Amino acid sequence: MNCSLSRMLLEFPAADLAAEDRASLAAHVAGCPHCAELAAGEASRHSVFAKAMQAVPMPPELHAQLLRKGFAQRGARHRQQLYRWSALAAAILIAIGVGFTGYLGSRPEIDTMAVAVSTEQDWEQREAPVHEWLVKQDLPGDLPLDFDFRNYAFHGKGELAGRETPVVVFQNQFTNPFGTKETYTARIYIVDSSRYKNFEKLVDAQASLVRVTVKRHPTRTDLAYVIIYTTETLDPFLKRPIGSKA
Amino acid sequence: MSAPPLGVRDLIDAHYEALYRYAYRLAGNSADAEDLTQDTFSKAISRLSQLRDRDSAKPWLFRILRNAYLHRVRDERRKKIVPLEAIGDLAEEPPEAPPEVDSATLQEALNELDETFRTPLILFYFEDFSYRDIAEQMDLPIGTVMSRLARAKGYLKTKLFAGIGSNSTTKRRVTP
Numbered sequence: 281m282n283c284s285l286s287r288m289l290l291e292f293p294a295a296d297l298a299a300e301d302r303a304s305l306a307a308h309v310a311g312c313p314h315c316a317e318l319a320a321g322e323a324s325r326h327s328v329f330a331k332a333m334q335a336v337p338m339p340p341e342l343h344a345q346l347l348r349k350g351f352a353q354r355g356a357r358h359r360q361q362l363y364r365w366s367a368l369a370a371a372i373l374i375a376i377g378v379g380f381t382g383y384l385g386s387r388p389e390i391d392t393m394a395v396a397v398s399t400e401q402d403w404e405q406r407e408a409p410v411h412e413w414l415v416k417q418d419l420p421g422d423l424p425l426d427f428d429f430r431n432y433a434f435h436g437k438g439e440l441a442g443r444e445t446p447v448v449v450f451q452n453q454f455t456n457p458f459g460t461k462e463t464y465t466a467r468i469y470i471v472d473s474s475r476y477k478n479f480e481k482l483v484d485a486q487a488s489l490v491r492v493t494v495k496r497h498p499t500r501t502d503l504a505y506v507i508i509y510t511t512e513t514l515d516p517f518l519k520r521p522i523g524s525k526a
Numbered sequence: 527m528s529a530p531p532l533g534v535r536d537l538i539d540a541h542y543e544a545l546y547r548y549a550y551r552l553a554g555n556s557a558d559a560e561d562l563t564q565d566t567f568s569k570a571i572s573r574l575s576q577l578r579d580r581d582s583a584k585p586w587l588f589r590i591l592r593n594a595y596l597h598r599v600r601d602e603r604r605k606k607i608v609p610l611e612a613i614g615d616l617a618e619e620p621p622e623a624p625p626e627v628d629s630a631t632l633q634e635a636l637n638e639l640d641e642t643f644r645t646p647l648i649l650f651y652f653e654d655f656s657y658r659d660i661a662e663q664m665d666l667p668i669g670t671v672m673s674r675l676a677r678a679k680g681y682l683k684t685k686l687f688a689g690i691g692s693n694s695t696t697k698r699r700v701t702p
Contacts, residue, residue: 291676295656325683326651332627333652336547345568348540350534351570451651 281308286315401440403429410435410448417446418489419470422496424505426494427468428519438469440506450517466509473502482506534571534602541587542567544653550587551648552595554637562598588653588661601640608655627686635685643678646671650679 281289281304289297289305309319379514406429411421413435427477431450450466473479482504485492490510497503507514545566550559570577570591577583636644645664649655657675661668 291679293650293656296658325687328627328684329632329651330628332632333551335629335632336550336559337556337557338543338546341536342546342560342563343542345560346538346564349564350538350567350571353568354534355676357572359548396546 281305283308283312286312287318292294326348334490358452362515409434414446414448414470416471419446420497420500421446423468424497424507425514425517426519427466427517431517433465437469438479440469440471441476445475445477452516454516464510464516466507466511466514468504469508471506473504473505479504533576537570537574537583537587538567540586544584544665545587545591547652548648549591549595551636552592552641552644553598554633559600561596562591567595569594585663588649593661596641617663631686632682635682638685639678639681643674643687645658646675647678647682650675 286305286308289301296304310316408481410429410432415421427448427450432454433449433451435448437444438444438449439445440447446469448468450468450469451463452465453461453463456462471479471482482494484494490508491512493503493507493509493514495507497505510515511517541617546559546563549562549566550556553559553562566587570587577586636647639647642664646660648658649663655663657668657671659664660675661671664671666674
């Protein structure tokens with residue numbers, strides 16, 4: 281190392297010099313009186329400046345003031361955080377409460393009268409297509425008895441005495457005393473006098489399992505309803521107003 | 527195992543003296559220095575959760591303080607700044623150091639320096655920051671720090687040691 285490089289390196293704090301440079305500088309300074317004098321001068325000036333730089337009188341109350349304000353600020357911050365969390369928690373609780381209240385308010389209300397009417401309307405809607413179909417067949421829309429359309433099965437043409445005849449069918453299920461499910465049926469054939477002979481002589485009949493009831497139309501003398509059913513009476517197929525006996 | 531989080535008391539106890547002295551040397555008076563120190567701790571405490579590493583507390587606080595100082599003086603351009611071109615000729619051979627320098631005299635000399643030169647000088651002599659530390663503190667390339675420090679040190683030597691132990695007549699002019 282020469283004196284020029286040594287003087288340049290002397291300007292640097294030791295911390296900024298690589299260990300290798302520090303060693304080279306120390307070796308050069310040890311053997312060079314001129315650079316040693318410069319190094320001593322630099323160290324002396326550094327020491328004097330550093331000492332002067334630090335000679336700042338400390339305000340006696342500063343430490344206490346800083347602590348007081350620091351703790352106050354920290355406390356305020358903690359309180360602020362507590363308030364913030366509390367507000368958040370409250371907001372969540374309110375949201376839950378509002379949501380729950382909304383849920384409670386939005387639950388459907390059971391109006392029993394509306395349910396009864398709606399159910400009846402539903403049943404009546406099953407009757408309407410049958411009514412329309414009968415009218416299209418140039419037949420009276422209403423059946424001769426007030427049949428309960430909850431038991432409605434189908435309508436269309438069915439064979440009666442070898443002829444296709446309009447028919448409406450009702451079926452019902454019940455459990456007999458032996459625990460077996462049985463189905464009973466009522467078939468209402470709408471018979472036109474023009475298609476059958478001896479129309480005037482149609483009468484009720486009964487076999488071991490089947491009964492036949494003939495109902496004449498009150499106004500149209502050319503029409504009769506031949507009802508074939510498997511129950512003792514037709515009552516199980518008819519509408520029973522509430523309070524009436526089965 | 528990681529160190530426990532730094533508390534308010536730890537932070538203040540460990541750094542308030544150095545911060546106040548730095549503030550004093552930057553601002554040049556005790557009133558501003560106290561305000562700056564208070565501001566610094568106030569900002570630091572409000573952001574204490576950002577400080578992950580205890581060892582980085584000191585440079586972090588110094589940076590906050592310097593930013594606070596720069597914010598204060600941003601609009602009041604210093605009137606008595608001595609541009610380094612005006613420092614005049616410096617002795618080629620550094621003058622011999624006097625046994626000590628008066629603190630107030632040092633402050634007068636510092637007050638005449640622009641902050642960009644004053645800060646590295648204070649950090650260098652006062653807190654033994656390395657050039658690298660100062661560069662990080664001031665967001666400057668290390669080369670810039672070196673050149674500013676060289677000029678500021680030259681200025682300080684001339685200002686404080688003028689006429690002491692030097693009869694040299696060979697001068698050179700410092701240009702920025």
